[in-house]
Amino acid sequence: MTSLNDLPLRDNLRGLTPYGAPQLHVAVALNVNENTHGIPDAVARDIVAAMTEAIRTINRYPDREFTELRESLARYLGHGLTRENIWAANGSNEVLQQVLQAFGGPGRSVLGFAPTYSMYSLLASGTGTRWIAGTRDADFELTPATATGWVDTVSPDLVFLCSPNNPTGTPLSLDTIAAVYDATDGVVVVDEAYAEFGPSGAPSALTLLPGRERLLVSRTMSKAFAFAGARVGYLAADPAVTDALRLVRLPYHLSALTQAAAIAALAHTAEMLAMVDDIRGQRDRLVAELAVLGYSPLRSASNFVLFGGVDDPRGTFEALLAEGILVRDVGIPGHLRVTAGTEAETSVFLTALAGLGQHSVVQPNKLLE
Incomplete structure (x- = not known):
């Protein structure tokens, strides 16, 4: 089988990898900053x-x-x-x-x-x-x-x-x-x-x-x-x-x-924009509760939160994935990124993260049904 290296690819494209986050079927996908609320x-x-x-x-x-x-x-x-x-x-x-x-x-x-x-x-x-x-x-x-x-x-x-x-x-x-x-x-x-x-x-x-x-x-x-x-x-x-x-x-x-x-x-x-306020609320909740957990969330004006203080980003990513929760390892040392989802999705993420035992425990809201 011909490999990519066997093709007459342009020099400035050699060694590059395509863009793409993992496309996995999980219960709670919070990795690509989608609006998880859906269309009315x-x-x-x-x-x-x-x-x-x-x-x-x-x-x-x-x-x-x-x-x-x-x-x-x-x-x-x-x-x-x-x-x-x-x-x-x-x-x-x-x-x-x-x-x-x-x-x-x-x-x-x-x-x-x-x-x-x-x-x-x-x-x-x-x-x-x-x-x-x-x-x-x-x-x-x-x-x-x-x-x-x-x-x-x-x-x-x-x-x-x-x-x-x-x-x-x-x-x-x-x-x-x-x-x-x-x-x-x-x-x-x-x-x-x-x-x-x-x-x-x-x-x-x-x-x-x-x-x-x-x-x-x-x-x-x-x-x-x-x-x-x-x-x-x-x-x-x-x-x-x-x-x-x-x-x-x-x-x-x-x-x-x-x-x-x-x-x-x-x-x-x-x-279509009615859910924006709710998403902002979940984003702010993530910032507040990640800090309580002992992480270092950055201030965010988006629908996601980047948080530092992650001792083992890859290990934490894999542990959350095992719980059916997909976040994003963006390659910044000591950091992970999570999308602000629905209230239930946010609760599942925070509860699972607290359960990993790296930091102190947060009181979860209603869990995802």
Whole structure:
């Protein structure tokens, strides 16, 4: 059998491993930051009805400009945005890939701040863009001084800022974003995949868009909208940016079914986002009770918590897995990451972790039935 090493693979892809968390069937999956609450039945029925209608014309190509979807996304985001400011693709990963195809490539570089979303470096490799991993401040924060220091040192063509950062959950100030933009002539991408889980009323990087034609704000429907399986990501930017992305996108890249499902979901924004407050509550509960257990949770503005003080991350991961609970070992020494699930799922996780005996015991809430 031919192995990967036997193929004439591009040099910059040799030795890499594909992105992917373990896909295991367990009772409590809290490893990939999904919204575990699911879609309300009434909303699901409307989505199914919209997709059924779309099926009637499935013999034709979909709207190449996904016009209605862009209009729906612009209404959802607000901030005076119109469809001309909006782009969408099959998940925010494809959005970011298209950004790198348009503005990166051989001879160009993208700066990120490690640890951060591991797909950034893989997308860079896939587009022939040089990945530069800058460092963060204590507790994985990122100040304007640290961020601009790296920009001044390496002069990147693009900068990726994850806000809040994955896998650490730490928020990013608008001051840092604005300072990075002012420090570079390149494209600045703010990845706000988890923005809806931030404090109520917290400002988004969307407020910085006016007058900043090189600033792109990426979002997703996967997390807050419980739409991970539909694969819908999008960004807001100057209309010239969407023109640039048209140069690299594949024809008809968003299927008619994807467009119909997303438009129907956005028509029910209030219902789809109703679980966000509950998720925030479980995230805050994780932070509080992990500390009681003797761990060191980081502050989080996302739907997950990274916690330190884990003597044996791999052993703890395996022990939880044996109990039917899947968390994420993100490769940061002494740390694990857990998604904020339902109240019952959170209780099962905390009870199991307490039972491992590494630290003191927490009083569990109602267990998962």
